[in-house]
Amino acid sequence: MENNIIEIKGVSKRYKIGRGDRYLALRDKLTYFMNPLNMFRKGKRKSPGEEFYALKDVNLNVRKGEIVGIIGRNGAGKTTLLKIISRITYPSGGEIKIYGRVASLLEVGTGFHPELTGRENVYFNGSILGMKKSEITRKFDEIVAFAEVEKFIDMPVKRYSSGMQVRLAFAVAAHLEPEILLIDEVLSVGDITFQKKSLGKMENVAREGRTVLFVSHNMGAVQRLCNRAVLLNNGLVVEDGDVNEVTEKYMSYGLNKAGERIWSEENSPGDDVVRLRRICVMNAKGEIKVEFNTHEGIFVSVEYAVLKNNYPLNTLLYFLDEEGITKFVSMDNLDSPWKDTVRPAGLYRCTCEVPPDLLNEGTIRINVIVTTSPYNLHARDSDVLVFKVIDDMSNSGVRGNYPREWPAAVVRPRLNWKVEMLNHGKG
């Protein structure tokens, strides 16, 4: 017990389902009290809405210096757990004891204002993350150097590229010095080089003996960073132990192939602008499938409802491998009639064609994002689709008549070759 830095005992979090509860109008409350019949019904005011447990009786002890990966599908309760530990929201039951200063990175760049300069944003952002002014001043040069934005630091952030913004935001967050650091998916930002740098920074944090709780869908990053992993499913802790064992278990049962996903109106990811409705993966004939040949075209189709006018939306698809490494990303802004134009309210379907002979053999996971370019995220979901690409060894693919196993490369594009004989004889 002496070494525990976080003790979580029987924590649960209950939400009421049904949108009516979220934005209560004063009118409803007033009419309720105006009705004389209700005056005598004290305590019987239970709304008919269903209850939903985001976390159920979670017990977890974390020792000082441990780096714990928290994994699980979307909606498993990972973010809720971090939000409770960081006191953003409160549990409905149970108790948590935390021995030390906590900083949470649930999203980089919270509070960044486009009109303020990089310098001003560093100070404000650092301050809401819990740094003292003197602390920010001391680390300022280091933060700016880490983000590689020295030249632009006195420019308003709205002139930054989105990559620069993200780098600066991450740099501020990475220079916090709490005893306990809570991280939610922030490593998935920036380009590959910066992701590696961020991961390196996190490893340093870990080596300094600080405790880290790390939520991620990126199994590779979890395996590299953490020594222990906790798998959540439907609000319950289902596995807790060595990182390799837990992640392997997750991947084996988390990756049940799914060629289609349909969301009901209640649980559809999104905000008040965009709500995801359906996503599926098909072959050229429009048949939903979970296994494709390497030399087959693959069509990923996303359907979403746009609830408000005037948003120039972009749909992005991330193609990831089994370990969570992004192979590539594609965006629907290439379909010229809709390029940079507002999409009026309505239902949309965006279909992306992955040409034949591009993906290599293996499992492909799809993440989907709908944004207003480039800053506002409207809807996001990870691992929405999982399908397999297999090599049927036929001659029509990239392999031609090569008989052995094809190398495990990120992609397997069909490229043009030209073979010329330049000379006869000995050359």
Added chain:
Amino acid sequence: MPNITKNWDADNNVVSEKTYSRPVIIIRPPSGAFYLDLRELWSYRELAFFFVWRDIKIRYKQTIMGAMWAVFQPFFAMVVFTVFFGKLAKMPSDGIPYPVFVYVGLLLWNYFAFGLAHASNSMISNSNIIQKIYFPRLIIPLASSLIGLIDFAVASVILAMLMVYYSYVPNFSGLVYVPFLLLIAFFSSLGIGSILASLNVKYRDVQYIIPFFIQMMMFLTPVIYPASIVGSKYRWILSLNPMTAVIETARAAIFGNSRVDIHSLCISGAVSLFLFIFGVVYFRKTERYFADII
């Protein structure tokens, strides 16, 4: 287990000094218990400063006129009121030039109303921060009420200029009242603002009520008229409003044309303190649900 200190302080130094007993944060489901935790609030004082600083920076960056807006708004309001109430309606002003008279009222009223309006909407306008980061939420309405002090200072320059223009010599010793009057206005605007901010999170109707509420309040406060025109029978209604005594005292103290009514100033101070404590306690009690419902 070693001793557990009850309060945990965000200040690094305090933590390291207390290594003999591990500081602990205990998170439990919210209970009905009264809680205020001023120590925690104090440890986040720098953040309040940063909120003020950010809002002022943003405001002046997005406008061409910048700081001039703090002056224009009360100045033109003064001009309009002088034309319609001073000249056309012949509103009495206790023997003081009407523009100076109304401007003093507007200065203090604007400080109160601006802080109130800002504080009331502050939870909604900062909802993205509230959903992602923990800090005592009260910092935000607190900062909103403080921002107006800067506008107040800037707009006061016009008052000095008006007095020079009308060659009106103020009673300088009366200026000692100003900090107290600002404190009463601050307590009242933060108190009411916190209650409305909290209600606004749950019932979005509140944001539509606020402008109307402020407008009505202004007519129930002697901003454009002197309290003396209200019959003694109905005076008590005015004095329930803490801003009445604030504005009346400001005029009496600065113009020196009547005695400062210490009695009603004390009542107004007590009312503002009550509003402040009630508002802050109510806010602290409800803030724990903000991230879930905002």
